Amino acid sequence: MIKTLRGRATLTIVGVTALAVALAGCANNSTSGSTPGAKPSTSTVAALPKAATCTSSDDATTTFKLGTFLPLTGSLAFLGPGAVSGAGLALSEINKDGGVLGKPTCTIDTDSSDTDNPTIGNSSIAKLLQAKVSAILGAESSSVTENVLSKVTASPGTVMISPANTDDKLTGISKWYFRTAPNNTVEANALGSQIISDGHTKVGILVFNDPYGTNLRDATQKIVEKNGGTVTYGATGKGQEFPSTQTTFSSDVSAVLATKPDAIVIDAFDQTQAIITALASAGWTMKNTYFVDGNLSAYPKLAPGTLTGAQGTTQGVNPNSAFKARLDAWYVKNEGKKLTTYSYAAESYDAVMLLALSADAGKSATSAAIQPKMLPASGSTNGTVCKTYAACLPLANAGTDFHYTGPSSIGPFNAGHDPSTGYIGIYKYNSTNNFDFVSAVKG
Numbered sequence: 001m002i003k004t005l006r007g008r009a010t011l012t013i014v015g016v017t018a019l020a021v022a023l024a025g026c027a028n029n030s031t032s033g034s035t036p037g038a039k040p041s042t043s044t045v046a047a048l049p050k051a052a053t054c055t056s057s058d059d060a061t062t063t064f065k066l067g068t069f070l071p072l073t074g075s076l077a078f079l080g081p082g083a084v085s086g087a088g089l090a091l092s093e094i095n096k097d098g099g100v101l102g103k104p105t106c107t108i109d110t111d112s113s114d115t116d117n118p119t120i121g122n123s124s125i126a127k128l129l130q131a132k133v134s135a136i137l138g139a140e141s142s143s144v145t146e147n148v149l150s151k152v153t154a155s156p157g158t159v160m161i162s163p164a165n166t167d168d169k170l171t172g173i174s175k176w177y178f179r180t181a182p183n184n185t186v187e188a189n190a191l192g193s194q195i196i197s198d199g200h201t202k203v204g205i206l207v208f209n210d211p212y213g214t215n216l217r218d219a220t221q222k223i224v225e226k227n228g229g230t231v232t233y234g235a236t237g238k239g240q241e242f243p244s245t246q247t248t249f250s251s252d253v254s255a256v257l258a259t260k261p262d263a264i265v266i267d268a269f270d271q272t273q274a275i276i277t278a279l280a281s282a283g284w285t286m287k288n289t290y291f292v293d294g295n296l297s298a299y300p301k302l303a304p305g306t307l308t309g310a311q312g313t314t315q316g317v318n319p320n321s322a323f324k325a326r327l328d329a330w331y332v333k334n335e336g337k338k339l340t341t342y343s344y345a346a347e348s349y350d351a352v353m354l355l356a357l358s359a360d361a362g363k364s365a366t367s368a369a370i371q372p373k374m375l376p377a378s379g380s381t382n383g384t385v386c387k388t389y390a391a392c393l394p395l396a397n398a399g400t401d402f403h404y405t406g407p408s409s410i411g412p413f414n415a416g417h418d419p420s421t422g423y424i425g426i427y428k429y430n431s432t433n434n435f436d437f438v439s440a441v442k443g
Contacts, residue, residue, distance in 0.1 A: 045325045047333035048092035054106035060132040064100035064356055064365045066091060066107045067128035069121070069138030069148075069160075074114035075244075075270040078297055079140050081331065082341045083163055084109075086348030087137050089330040090356075090389075097390040100356045101365060112139040114269070115210065116244060118147055125151055128158075134365045135159040135355045137348060142167035142212045149177060159367040159374070161355065163347035166293065166315060167215045172416035176367070178374055180347040180354075180410055181315040182422035184216045186443035187293060190424040191313045192223025195263050195290060198311075204261035205234030206252060206275055208268045209241035216292060217267050232259035234267075246271060253278040265290045273299055276306065286310050299433040307429035311438075316408065317423045318437045319346050323407045350406035353389055354378055357404055360396040379403030379412035 054065045068087055071080045088107075095104045108131055110124035121139070125148045128136055136158060139145045142165045152160045153174045161178040162170075168183050195203060203224050207217045214236075221231045233256040234240045242252055253275070256264060264284065266275050272295040280286060280302075287309025296312040319327070319342050331339040355370060358377045362369030376383065377392075383401030386392040395402035403412065411421030423442055427435040 045329040047329040048089070048096055050088055050107075050330075050334040051091035051095055052104065052106045054108050054131060054133070056131075058106055060134070061364055061366055062101055063103055063134075064105040064359050065131065065133045066105060066352060066355070067131065067133035067136045068107060068109045069112045069124055069128065069136050070109075071113060071140050071144075072111040073120065074112075074117055076114055076141055076294070078270075078341065079164065079343045081335075081339055082327075082343035082345040083137075083140060083348040084335070085327045085331045085339055086163070086345035087352050088334060089327055090349045090352035092330060094353070094356050094389050097388075097393065100359050101363070105356065108133060112141065112144050114141055115143040115147065118144075121148055122151075133158065134359060135161065135367055135370055137161060137163065137351055137355075140164035140344065142170060142215075143210055145170065145177075146211060149174065152176065157367060157371070159355065159370050161351045161374075163344040163351050164293075164315070167211055168219065169211070169215065171418050175417075176371060178351075178354075178413060178417040180351045180408055180419060180422075181344065182410075182424065182443060183418055184212075184219045186422060187313055187315055187424050188216060188219030188223055189443060190426065190441040191265070191290060191292065192220045192229075193227070194311065194313065194426060195224060195265070196227045196229055198263070200263035200288065201229040202232050202259075202261045202263070203229055204232050204256040204259055204264045206249070206256060206264065206266050206268065207234050207241050208244050208246075208271060210244050210269075212294065213267045214241060217265075220265065220267075232256075232261045234265075242271075244269070244271070247274060249275045249278040250282075253282050253284070257282055257284065263288045263290060265292070266295060267292050269294050272297075273301070276302065280306055296427060296435065298435070302433045304433065305431045307433045308431050310429040312427050312429075312435060314343070314425050314427070315422065316344060316347055316425060318425055318440065319407055323349075346406070346408040347410075350404075350408040350410065353392075353404055353406055356389065357392050357396050357402075360393060361399070374417075375413045376401060377404055378410075379405070380414075 070083045071077050091105050113120035152158050153176045157176045164181050165179045166184045207213045289310040291312030293314035296314045358370040358373035359365045361373040381401045383403045385403045410419035414420045423440045426438045429435045
């Protein structure tokens with residue numbers, strides 16, 4: 001059960017093991033999303049060098065070879081830097097602490113792009129599988145993962161772990177697949193509950209025709225309706241989704257406003273700015289707008305104040321300043337520019353740590369050795385809690401049960417290879433069309 005943040009009602013939440021509001025206070029520009037602005041100082045943080053690129057001479061049995069499959073181009077490219085920095089920092093710290101199986105790790109970095117550019121993702125996966133990587137980090141898009149998963153899991157099978165996938169249908173889809181982000185059911189509970197607790201009962205949903213979008217829409221609709229609200233537009237089965245390639249939205253906006261909603265959810269990716277512009281031009285009160293993890297981003301090109309008061313939700317924690325500083329230092333040193341997003345950085349970092357420690361526990365860098373050790377490494381056997389690679393490594397080497405707990409704060413993997421617990425952040429937009437952390441919901 002979760003109580004309203006503004007004290008208007010008590011809401012019964014379904015589909016989640018336990019929900020508790022962790023009110024951490026407001027922190028300007030201290031989010032896990034895309035947040036240009038004040039940043040932690042990197043002056044006192046030692047910047048570590050990037051792991052080397054894998055070569056054909058690297059033994060796939062004794063060298064931990066990470067294949068990254070992250071959005072460097074396409075509609076989700078704004079989420080790439082956080083995951084790149086999280087994974088890169090993890091590998092660098094692992095190497096500093098002695099490497100996996102006593103050897104330095106290496107990486108092969110590829111572009112997952114998006115569902116509108118499937119040839120890019122297919123080519124990247126082919127490259128990683130041909131290189132016989134130990135495991136694959138990615139994709140961030142559920143739809144991209146679904147497009148390539150059959151190739152990844154085909155015999156002999158490669159471990160794939162996503163820091164950002166949320167589609168419910170991926171739960172338990174393969175023994176080779178894991179994720180460190182909560183599924184859509186958890187975000188929908190937080191989002192739908194926030195909408196109702198804000199006093200809204202008639203909700204319009206502008207959703208694109210994509211498995212990620214429709215799955216999150218379906219789950220959100222259930223929570224809204226469970227708590228007495230209705231979906232006036234974009235509901236399941238109404239056929240009101242728009243194509244992912246659509247670029248103009250005046251007709252969609254006219255249609256949703258004709259149903260007289262008191263709140264509108266924008267469930268989309270890079271179509272969002274065009275939708276915002278159409279809504280604002282139509283006179284919609286933008287503070288009654290809600291965003292999701294796929295579009296919770298700063299919108300500096302909009303007129304100042306356009307989004308003031310609008311809210312959004314996203315999977316993951318709000319990283320602490322010390323972790324952000326380490327990410328920042330790594331990204332400046334190795335990517336040559338400042339990091340302006342922390343989206344899924346913690347989830348990527350922990351995914352890589354779990355993979356590496358599973359290889360140590362399995363005494364081999366192959367996916368076959370890593371896969372059975374992933375659940376125990378995440379804490380499924382109630383082992384000794386350890387919070388860093390250096391602290392966990394002796395336990396893994398000794399064959400002692402351990403429970404790695406990192407900055408993402410997720411619970412042990414469950415039978416479906418989802419985190420048993422995870423966090424959803426709630427954010428509110430300010431006058432600069434950027435957003436501030438409000439609270440976190442644990443589900």
